[in-house]
Amino acid sequence: MIALTLDVDWAPDFAIDLAAQTLREHQVRATWFVTHRSPAVERLAAEQDLFELGIHPNFLPGSSHGSTPEAVLDACMAMVPEARSMRTHGLVQSTGIFDLVMARTPIRADVSLLLPRARHLTPHAWRRGGRSLTRLPYFWADDVEMESARPSWDVAPLLEAPGLKIFAFHPIHVALNSADFGPYERLKCEVESLRGATARHVEARAHHGPGTRSAFTEVVAHLRGAGRKIADLHDGPGTP
Numbered sequence: 001m002i003a004l005t006l007d008v009d010w011a012p013d014f015a016i017d018l019a020a021q022t023l024r025e026h027q028v029r030a031t032w033f034v035t036h037r038s039p040a041v042e043r044l045a046a047e048q049d050l051f052e053l054g055i056h057p058n059f060l061p062g063s064s065h066g067s068t069p070e071a072v073l074d075a076c077m078a079m080v081p082e083a084r085s086m087r088t089h090g091l092v093q094s095t096g097i098f099d100l101v102m103a104r105t106p107i108r109a110d111v112s113l114l115l116p117r118a119r120h121l122t123p124h125a126w127r128r129g130g131r132s133l134t135r136l137p138y139f140w141a142d143d144v145e146m147e148s149a150r151p152s153w154d155v156a157p158l159l160e161a162p163g164l165k166i167f168a169f170h171p172i173h174v175a176l177n178s179a180d181f182g183p184y185e186r187l188k189c190e191v192e193s194l195r196g197a198t199a200r201h202v203e204a205r206a207h208h209g210p211g212t213r214s215a216f217t218e219v220v221a222h223l224r225g226a227g228r229k230i231a232d233l234h235d236g237p238g239t240p
């Protein structure tokens, strides 16, 4: 079971379109955890066979989604009313947040538990107060790979590992082909807001050689014509 997810993280539209086009070309299903609405996000929403939209609530101080957990969840669900899955921005989580998610929203799957390169992962039913949330641990993230002691962009061995294999990419790191945070930090200094970055800005900063885009391309090529959305893993046979 391999699933590809993307944290939109306020990426510029051209970066969302770039990753979406690669997925489209290879007919690979994916789940996008959305932080805002934009024309590129509308294009994703229009392709329901291929793409699932989930929420990416930001519970950190200064969040543009709201100043309380309730306000953050309400804003995210207003943005993506059809969402049934989530990954929290910065992986902020607590029993209180999960209680609120289960009581206040139709979200039934959470993908906020990162266990890098862990094998034999399986979905887990988190049950409290008569409610249940399926927790789907994920095992690879582009930004965490960048910060690891020895980043490896050869994902082929991971694709063959046993168990649930959920990959997390960020459209801006796919566009930059990031292999470390240097180009991304320099880009952020150059532009007023990340969403305002243009393809020209990003191309000038893009990394050449193995990086996030080459890993993304490899996963997409492997999944050609297939891939699972988070909803497929949650609703499909064998899940709790």
Ligand SMILES: [Zn+2]
Binding pocket: 007, 009, 056, 088, 089, 090
């Ligand atoms: Zn995020």
